[in-house]
Amino acid sequence: MKLGRRDFIKLSCATVGALAVGSTAKAQLFPGGFPNPFRPPPGKWFEGDVTTSYSYCEMCFWKCGMKVSVEGGKVRKVDGYLENPKSRGMLCPRGQAAPATTYDPDRLKKPLIRVEGSERGAGQYREASWDEAFDYIAEKMFAIRDEHGTESVAFMGHGTGDEWFASYLPGAWGTPNAAKPSVSLCTAPRETASVYTFGRGIAGHEQIDWDETDYIVLIGHHIGEDTHNTQLQQFAQALTRGAKLVVVDPRFSVAAAKAKDWLPIKPATDTALLLAWINVLIEEEIYDAEYVEKYTLGFEQLAEHAAQYTPEWAEAITEIPADTIRRIAREMAAHAPRAVLPVGRHVVWYGHDDSHRMRALYFVNILLGNYGMPGGYYLCDAPIVDTFPAPELPLAPAAGGCGGGPVEVGDSPFRPSVDRGKFFGTATSVQEFIEPMITGEPYPVKGLFAYGVNIFHSIPMVERTKEALRHLDLYVAIDILPMEHVMWADVILPECTFLERHDDLNLVAHKTPFIQARFPAVEPMYDSKPAWWIARELGIKLGLGEYFPWENIEEYLDRRLSSIGSSLEAMAEQGTIVRRGRPYIADWERLNRNPFDTPSGQLEFYSERFAEAGLDPLPVFIDPMEGPSGYYRLLYGRSPVHTFARTHNNAVLMEMDSENSVWLNTREAERLGVSHREYVYLENQDGVVEGPVRANVTERIRQDCVYITHGYGHKAPLMKLANGRGASDTHLQTRYDLDPYSGGAGLRNNWVRIVPGAPDPQHKSIAQLVRERSQA
Amino acid sequence: MTTAPRTTPTETDVAVLHLLLQLIAGTYRSPADALRDDLVSGALAEACAALAEALDLDAPGLLAPDWTTLQASYIDLFVSSGNGIAAPPYVGYAIDGELMGPSAQLLGAAFSDHGIELQDAWSDLPDHVAAVAEGGTLLAHGARPEAALALLEGYLAPWFERYATAIEAKDVSGFYGPMTKFLQAAIKEVTREARS
Ligand code: SF4
Numbered sequence: 001m002k003l004g005r006r007d008f009i010k011l012s013c014a015t016v017g018a019l020a021v022g023s024t025a026k027a028q029l030f031p032g033g034f035p036n037p038f039r040p041p042p043g044k045w046f047e048g049d050v051t052t053s054y055s056y057c058e059m060c061f062w063k064c065g066m067k068v069s070v071e072g073g074k075v076r077k078v079d080g081y082l083e084n085p086k087s088r089g090m091l092c093p094r095g096q097a098a099p100a101t102t103y104d105p106d107r108l109k110k111p112l113i114r115v116e117g118s119e120r121g122a123g124q125y126r127e128a129s130w131d132e133a134f135d136y137i138a139e140k141m142f143a144i145r146d147e148h149g150t151e152s153v154a155f156m157g158h159g160t161g162d163e164w165f166a167s168y169l170p171g172a173w174g175t176p177n178a179a180k181p182s183v184s185l186c187t188a189p190r191e192t193a194s195v196y197t198f199g200r201g202i203a204g205h206e207q208i209d210w211d212e213t214d215y216i217v218l219i220g221h222h223i224g225e226d227t228h229n230t231q232l233q234q235f236a237q238a239l240t241r242g243a244k245l246v247v248v249d250p251r252f253s254v255a256a257a258k259a260k261d262w263l264p265i266k267p268a269t270d271t272a273l274l275l276a277w278i279n280v281l282i283e284e285e286i287y288d289a290e291y292v293e294k295y296t297l298g299f300e301q302l303a304e305h306a307a308q309y310t311p312e313w314a315e316a317i318t319e320i321p322a323d324t325i326r327r328i329a330r331e332m333a334a335h336a337p338r339a340v341l342p343v344g345r346h347v348v349w350y351g352h353d354d355s356h357r358m359r360a361l362y363f364v365n366i367l368l369g370n371y372g373m374p375g376g377y378y379l380c381d382a383p384i385v386d387t388f389p390a391p392e393l394p395l396a397p398a399a400g401g402c403g404g405g406p407v408e409v410g411d412s413p414f415r416p417s418v419d420r421g422k423f424f425g426t427a428t429s430v431q432e433f434i435e436p437m438i439t440g441e442p443y444p445v446k447g448l449f450a451y452g453v454n455i456f457h458s459i460p461m462v463e464r465t466k467e468a469l470r471h472l473d474l475y476v477a478i479d480i481l482p483m484e485h486v487m488w489a490d491v492i493l494p495e496c497t498f499l500e501r502h503d504d505l506n507l508v509a510h511k512t513p514f515i516q517a518r519f520p521a522v523e524p525m526y527d528s529k530p531a532w533w534i535a536r537e538l539g540i541k542l543g544l545g546e547y548f549p550w551e552n553i554e555e556y557l558d559r560r561l562s563s564i565g566s567s568l569e570a571m572a573e574q575g576t577i578v579r580r581g582r583p584y585i586a587d588w589e590r591l592n593r594n595p596f597d598t599p600s601g602q603l604e605f606y607s608e609r610f611a612e613a614g615l616d617p618l619p620v621f622i623d624p625m626e627g628p629s630g631y632y633r634l635l636y637g638r639s640p641v642h643t644f645a646r647t648h649n650n651a652v653l654m655e656m657d658s659e660n661s662v663w664l665n666t667r668e669a670e671r672l673g674v675s676h677r678e679y680v681y682l683e684n685q686d687g688v689v690e691g692p693v694r695a696n697v698t699e700r701i702r703q704d705c706v707y708i709t710h711g712y713g714h715k716a717p718l719m720k721l722a723n724g725r726g727a728s729d730t731h732l733q734t735r736y737d738l739d740p741y742s743g744g745a746g747l748r749n750n751w752v753r754i755v756p757g758a759p760d761p762q763h764k765s766i767a768q769l770v771r772e773r774s775q776a
Numbered sequence: 777m778t779t780a781p782r783t784t785p786t787e788t789d790v791a792v793l794h795l796l797l798q799l800i801a802g803t804y805r806s807p808a809d810a811l812r813d814d815l816v817s818g819a820l821a822e823a824c825a826a827l828a829e830a831l832d833l834d835a836p837g838l839l840a841p842d843w844t845t846l847q848a849s850y851i852d853l854f855v856s857s858g859n860g861i862a863a864p865p866y867v868g869y870a871i872d873g874e875l876m877g878p879s880a881q882l883l884g885a886a887f888s889d890h891g892i893e894l895q896d897a898w899s900d901l902p903d904h905v906a907a908v909a910e911g912g913t914l915l916a917h918g919a920r921p922e923a924a925l926a927l928l929e930g931y932l933a934p935w936f937e938r939y940a941t942a943i944e945a946k947d948v949s950g951f952y953g954p955m956t957k958f959l960q961a962a963i964k965e966v967t968r969e970a971r972s
Contacts, residue, residue: 103874
């Protein structure tokens, strides 16, 4: 080798100089050189035979279409594919990291039954066969039924398999107490508001016409942190196209960093801002009068009602200058109908206020004339595929979906759900199951199934939930990992991961409605089983075999697909069937059809049904619950590489984001003497303490609130990567306020103070834990 | 079957190894101002020329890439692409077909043994090709050139072997394709010379 006069070429040190790694071994000498694992070189996996199958991702519930490549019996790679409208060829990091969950050595491996006489939560289990586990569960369920009735068994479910555990099996068994956290702890207000305004729900795929819009106002929407693959792709493309962006958020979010205007609103006052925008659009007569005249009901009442909500009134509440409020309203109007305020997903913030806020948001969109128009909200319905022929379920549907549609017990012989009568909507509220477990009112809940729901990281008042679990006669957890709540169950049933199983067809309401299928790429590891199998086998043990007349899932899926002229074999070849949609009002009018399924057939500003129920027929602003002085309102959101509390034992994702931090305004940090990245505790208004958690001292948040990402702070020693990292927002949520319209639990009514001086927990790196785990 | 270097490397060997690892690290990091500066100033081209001269190779014919195209190309090749990325940028994945798999773990343990740790600010996987090469520069610099050479041979070379062709085929920037071809040739030459 030779290196001449240019021996000392200097590249920019930032290009290549110690940015990723640092050395702590200044003068050490290391005998033995660097280990080389390829002596002799192994076979080249990538030259082996690769088989590919279709699936859809379950790492979050956007459910992107996925192709799974297997070599040597192992999943080697997952990719999106272009023909699938939810992935459009790409997956987010969580999707890419899916194999790391399948191959997570901490997975649940066999059915487990709690050791007789041991405490719930003590984690003492014995292994059991599936048959024994089902016998155990059936015996307890029959005992509960005989003493209290079938309704005294409740079901909670989240994920694709929840159709079996939060709808089908409860319907067959006969309990209306089946619910999904994705409703009352997430979307309920937006769905109730949508159904009573548009006559249509929002459901799992927000119908924003990103490809056509020119002006976007994000209010309560953390796109970029809340990462839904194609939504993010389309949002990015809209900005690249030149669409203007305004972000309303107490925090300078990722999206705010892309915005032309960031409006740092005082938390809990968004409804006031929306009402002021309604005021300006109407008072200045810059709303779409023709659209309003043609498609809406109750405009006169709205105009009269909104006259009081001037920008000056809103400024005093929101701390956003009246001039800015007016300017943004005028800009929206100037771009209408290609101006849109997208609906957010997690909207249970303040309880009493949430449905008002969602209706006000929809009203601004309607005044801009964008609902069912290019650049606004498009219209969509899910494709129709017949169900498998089976006897009618005694009680169906049990739980609403994400859409949280009305669930009525009607004339059936079953008692209504335990939360009936507490609020106007009819979807079942998952958090309202807890008190009846303890008090027995209105009737006792004595059995509980938790399918894929982390009940200690979703339902507020965790200690109360634990207390409720102690009162049960039966608690069954069906999951993939030994989450903390799982280790409280009487029976633990290990589900296999989505890469190892079939699931039901996914029917997606979309601009181009589509059907996608999931095929197992590899056999289930250990003694884990898919949800459909668990539900069917348990159903048979419960004497409900007539409702499960198929022999296996292949027969079930093939029969369903035959109703649309397809087959399981055909789906194995194509993965997705895409239909033509009717996204705009004009598409419906051409067919002489009305897309608005409200009582009036119009978009309803004024709701007679709310008025009849003694509720406000028009949205109002209600002062939020306040907290004690010296405390900050606790806001929470998402990490872009994690989903809920589900992905925090995934080695790849934890390597990318292994603990959360609490965002604290710089001036508040100075006042408290807290420095950046120092560990602190968070203590809420009821004395509950979480942490240690790092302080993220930043100008990017207002002084009256703090923010953490959700899903951290696991207290689950068997999840070796997740355990004990960061702080849990759910554990700090010891009070909530019920939305009287939707039954949603407003979770942002909790306040925390910062307690400096927490010890550094000296976490091992994720890579180190992974190494230790594999050596063990 | 590979063998360990037989002789103690000379100062020039170390300088060449160090420069090669620097160039790998700089090329596959997410493109930012530093790379742009080195492209604009000609420092990168000059470094490539020096390495080429040292190894009797042809220097890469770098087009003057449009910066936006280069950034988009990086995303398309290594991060996310509607047609599938050309090269997952993880050396352990190239070897095992698994993220954070056995090779990534061995590599992490070896770095750790050599006192090299990831910085907190690094939010990608530890066996990202740029981070591994950067770790290699510290080894080469820190009187452990044989360890840097083993790293190059055992971990970086397989990544190039696995993905270089795909990168060259898919690159539209005129930067990643030629650089990858050149760096792969340089790795071959350095390891060949070290073993000769
Ligand atoms: S957005 Fe990401 S995690 Fe969610 S389904 Fe798509 S690829 Fe999977």
